[in-house]
Amino acid sequence: MNSNENASKTSPRLNRIKAVSKVVRAILLAALIVQAAGMLAAVVVIPLAAANAGLKSHVTFQNCSMLATLPFGFMVTLNFFRFFTRLKDGHLFDWQTVRYLETAGKWWIVLGLLQIISGLVEVCLFSPRNIIVSGDGIVAGLIVFFVAWFFREAQELQEEQALTV
Numbered sequence: 001m002n003s004n005e006n007a008s009k010t011s012p013r014l015n016r017i018k019a020v021s022k023v024v025r026a027i028l029l030a031a032l033i034v035q036a037a038g039m040l041a042a043v044v045v046i047p048l049a050a051a052n053a054g055l056k057s058h059v060t061f062q063n064c065s066m067l068a069t070l071p072f073g074f075m076v077t078l079n080f081f082r083f084f085t086r087l088k089d090g091h092l093f094d095w096q097t098v099r100y101l102e103t104a105g106k107w108w109i110v111l112g113l114l115q116i117i118s119g120l121v122e123v124c125l126f127s128p129r130n131i132i133v134s135g136d137g138i139v140a141g142l143i144v145f146f147v148a149w150f151f152r153e154a155q156e157l158q159e160e161q162a163l164t165v
Contacts, residue, residue: 014090014092017087017092018087018088018089018090021084021085021087021088024084025084025085025088028077028080028081028084029081031077032074032077032081035070035073035074035077036074038067038070039067039070039071039074041067042064042067042070045063045064045067058122058126061122061125061126062122065121065122068118069111069114069115069118072107072110072111072114073111075103075104076104076107076108076111079101079103079104079107080104082100083097083100083101083104086100093151093154093155093158094155095155097151098148098151098152098155101144101147101148101151102145102148104144104148105141105143105144105145105147105148106141106145107141108138108140108141108144109137109138109141109142109145110141111141112135112136112137112138112139112140112141113137113138115134115137116133116134116135116138119133119134120133
């Protein structure tokens with residue numbers, strides 16, 4: 001099999017990756033806009049809630065803690081947006097592409113830790129009957145970090161193969 005036959009087989013795959021990445025980027029861009037609007041709202045809502053009733057109300061505490069963790073979710077989404085931008089541009093196994101994915105995983109782990117801390121503080125302050133403290137963000141961040149490791153290994157294999165040919 002010569003290189004022209006090999007290139008014709010990878011091109012449709014690369015084109016599919018680029019097309020899917022464009023769609024995912026559009027969804028992530030919408031999410032970034034919503035999260036940015038939420039962060040702007042948090043700048044107003046949290047001080048007003050603290051001034052009026054304090055964080056003594058259970059619902060107020062939940063809403064304010066959600067708004068306080070929003071910047072960390074924004075960073076996760078931003079790094080995924082950058083990752084899919086690199087894929088859209090055809091940079092599959094590139095160090096920068098892998099770095100964006102690793103960074104998204106790290107931010108997701110931090111977000112998961114903050115959500116656990118917020119849940120534990122909520123339990124201490126309000127003693128709710130239905131306690132929900134979840135480490136889903138940490139697990140998701142670790143999975144993304146594993147996928148980034150997989151991409152890095154593929155990148156190194158690609159570089160080794162390019163040197164041997």
